[in-house]
Amino acid sequence: MLHFTFLGTSSGVPTLTRNVSALAIRNSKNKDWILVDAGEGTQHRIQQAKLSLQSLVAICITHVHGDHCYGLVGLLASAGMNARTAPLTIIAPKEIQKWIEVTAQLTDLHLPYSLNFIDVDVNEATQIHQITDELSIQAHPLSHRVPSFAFSIIAQYTQKKLDTQALIQLGVPKGKAWGDLQQNLDIQFNGQALKAADFIQTHTHRVHAIVGGDNDRPELLAQACQDAQLLIHESTYTQAILDKVGSGPMHSSAKIVAEFAQQQGLSNLILTHFSPRHQDNAGQQAIAEEVRKFYQGNFYLAHDFDQFILDAIGQLSKVNLK
Amino acid sequence: MLHFTFLGTSSGVPTLTRNVSALAIRNSKNKDWILVDAGEGTQHRIQQAKLSLQSLVAICITHVHGDHCYGLVGLLASAGMNARTAPLTIIAPKEIQKWIEVTAQLTDLHLPYSLNFIDVDVNEATQIHQITDELSIQAHPLSHRVPSFAFSIIAQYTQKKLDTQALIQLGVPKGKAWGDLQQNLDIQFNGQALKAADFIQTHTHRVHAIVGGDNDRPELLAQACQDAQLLIHESTYTQAILDKVGSGPMHSSAKIVAEFAQQQGLSNLILTHFSPRHQDNAGQQAIAEEVRKFYQGNFYLAHDFDQFILDAIGQLSKVNLK
Numbered sequence: 001m002l003h004f005t006f007l008g009t010s011s012g013v014p015t016l017t018r019n020v021s022a023l024a025i026r027n028s029k030n031k032d033w034i035l036v037d038a039g040e041g042t043q044h045r046i047q048q049a050k051l052s053l054q055s056l057v058a059i060c061i062t063h064v065h066g067d068h069c070y071g072l073v074g075l076l077a078s079a080g081m082n083a084r085t086a087p088l089t090i091i092a093p094k095e096i097q098k099w100i101e102v103t104a105q106l107t108d109l110h111l112p113y114s115l116n117f118i119d120v121d122v123n124e125a126t127q128i129h130q131i132t133d134e135l136s137i138q139a140h141p142l143s144h145r146v147p148s149f150a151f152s153i154i155a156q157y158t159q160k161k162l163d164t165q166a167l168i169q170l171g172v173p174k175g176k177a178w179g180d181l182q183q184n185l186d187i188q189f190n191g192q193a194l195k196a197a198d199f200i201q202t203h204t205h206r207v208h209a210i211v212g213g214d215n216d217r218p219e220l221l222a223q224a225c226q227d228a229q230l231l232i233h234e235s236t237y238t239q240a241i242l243d244k245v246g247s248g249p250m251h252s253s254a255k256i257v258a259e260f261a262q263q264q265g266l267s268n269l270i271l272t273h274f275s276p277r278h279q280d281n282a283g284q285q286a287i288a289e290e291v292r293k294f295y296q297g298n299f300y301l302a303h304d305f306d307q308f309i310l311d312a313i314g315q316l317s318k319v320n321l322k
Numbered sequence: 323m324l325h326f327t328f329l330g331t332s333s334g335v336p337t338l339t340r341n342v343s344a345l346a347i348r349n350s351k352n353k354d355w356i357l358v359d360a361g362e363g364t365q366h367r368i369q370q371a372k373l374s375l376q377s378l379v380a381i382c383i384t385h386v387h388g389d390h391c392y393g394l395v396g397l398l399a400s401a402g403m404n405a406r407t408a409p410l411t412i413i414a415p416k417e418i419q420k421w422i423e424v425t426a427q428l429t430d431l432h433l434p435y436s437l438n439f440i441d442v443d444v445n446e447a448t449q450i451h452q453i454t455d456e457l458s459i460q461a462h463p464l465s466h467r468v469p470s471f472a473f474s475i476i477a478q479y480t481q482k483k484l485d486t487q488a489l490i491q492l493g494v495p496k497g498k499a500w501g502d503l504q505q506n507l508d509i510q511f512n513g514q515a516l517k518a519a520d521f522i523q524t525h526t527h528r529v530h531a532i533v534g535g536d537n538d539r540p541e542l543l544a545q546a547c548q549d550a551q552l553l554i555h556e557s558t559y560t561q562a563i564l565d566k567v568g569s570g571p572m573h574s575s576a577k578i579v580a581e582f583a584q585q586q587g588l589s590n591l592i593l594t595h596f597s598p599r600h601q602d603n604a605g606q607q608a609i610a611e612e613v614r615k616f617y618q619g620n621f622y623l624a625h626d627f628d629q630f631i632l633d634a635i636g637q638l639s640k641v642n643l644k
Contacts, residue, residue, distance in 0.1 A: 013400045015369070039396075040396035041363045043335075043336065044366075047336065064429045066431060067399075070396040073392055074342075074361075074389075078336075081334055095429070102428075103425075106386060106418075106420055107391065108387060108467065145430065146430050
């Protein structure tokens with residue numbers, strides 16, 4: 001299962017209620033988490049959301065625009081001051097590596113842990129990066145004013161379960177015998193050798209969410225989405241405002257994303273990265289109505305600190321934070 | 323008069339109640355303001371404090387450490403997105419100019435206004451930079467792990483006042499005659515020509531505050547402080563903690579700053595830049611007690627969003643925000 005905490009849902013500039021882009025995705029089985037984007041103030045949001053920089057395993061940066069990356073160096077510095085020593089993987093356009101290196105040099109920044117940079121430009125859409133035993137990441141190119149990417153975040157769990165049906169049929173009583181088999185120990189029963197391997201069933205759960213960066217062509221994710229249970233995508237404007245603003249900024253409207261999700265048969269959609277003009281109640285309602293008009297699946301508009309769970313069978317629910 | 327709003331008072335890392343360094347200093351007569359330091363999240367604090375990036379006239383950066391400058395590029399970007407066109411002066415170590423330029427290049431940042439960089443290293447302690455008709459800035463070198471500076475912020479106002487005493491003695495009645503003289507118009511009274519210049523008294527008020535960067539030798543400010551009514555200085559630790567931490571970080575204790583202020587005969591002192599370990603009630607009390615022990619003047623420990631006024635006769639008071 002994957003657990004999502006939105007740390008920033010505003011496009012371009014922070015507002016009094018929403019910070020610029022950042023999203024924490026945690027492996028629900030332990031504390032490991034991945035950060036996608038790090039707009040300025042992300043480390044403050046991380047503190048407020050009670051996430052630990054010690055258990056952060058990877059940072060993905062979708063593109064180089066400041067509202068998606070200007071919080072990166074402060075976050076790395078603070079992790080260092082909090083005595084992090086574990087290496088950290090950063091999957092990002094190569095400019096980000098350059099920026100961190102130049103910044104460190106100019107601002108006397110010395111990190112007590114190493115950074116493992118993966119250049120997303122080179123590896124785009126081909127390689128799957130295994131981050132932990134259970135979490136992996138794959139990048140997909142998008143369409144924006146600068147190279148922009150979406151990231152597949154994949155959690156794969158192998159669950160071992162005792163074949164209790166078979167044991168009952170054989171008359172093996174519950175208790176020590178079942179426990180030994182569960183612990184992968186072969187046992188003797190009624191003079192017969194029972195091999196643990198014959199009674200342990202392996203189930204693999206795979207959960208796959210795609211988190212997009214800025215993008216005006218959601219259809220670029222068509223292939224990646226065939227395997228995904230959730231798409232998290234920008235919806236900077238309503239279609240009416242996008243028509244007014246024009247195609248220059250290269251962002252998506254709610255309509256464009258909703259139509260894509262519908263055609264794709266996607267079960268779950270979360271929209272984020274709203275223009276400040278769409279952040280009041282009326283603006284959010286306009287976005288929601290537009291999505292509802294073109295998409296029949298399960299969808300949410302993200303607010304800062306919203307939490308969601310994508311469970312083992314790919315169902316998405318919002319965490320009730322009271 | 324000068325009006326101070328503390329936007330960040332934490333040393334090194336942000337905490338849940340205090341952000342990293344930033345201080346807004348406004349000319350009380352209009353909206354012009356100067357920002358000293360811009361740790362990450364300063365633009366968020368600026369929004370919360372209802373200050374406008376449009377009326378910001380200069381940014382001073384005391385030194386290159388991230389907790390004093392990582393909020394700079396996001397702030398500049400947001401001012402651009404808010405359609406600022408007025409040039410902006412930045413007085414800072416030369417590395418800051420380089421950092422902004424490289425960041426702009428790597429992150430596709432295009433500002434719709436120009437930056438007027440003043441290299442504080444070259445001009446240190448000699449030149450007075452006139453920022454507006456009333457505000458000027460002068461830098462003073464300090465002692466820290468990297469080149470660090472204090473900034474004198476000087477407000478000078480010329481007030482024109484009618485010499486009402488003289489007019490009463492001459493028997494000139496209040497009303498139009500006084501009004502004309504006040505407007506610098508010569509008048510006729512009882513067949514006599516009265517020249518406005520003879521009845522207008524010019525008073526010049528000068529208010530001078532010094533805002534220090536990180537520094538372990540406050541005595542470096544001895545000369546500059548002779549002319550100042552207020553010193554704002556870091557006090558990262560109590561003396562006991564400084565003794566434990568050692569001199570490596572090159573910060574000041576409350577004792578060191580208080581002793582300096584006392585020797586100097588300074589009227590007003592504000593301490594800031596507290597280590598997270600000194601941010602709870604007990605920690606603040608320990609700092610305050612140490613200052614009280616060594617300094618008999620008027621002092622405050624700054625919290626985020628605290629506001630102070632240094633009035634025309636150099637008296638400092640805290641603004642009651644309820």
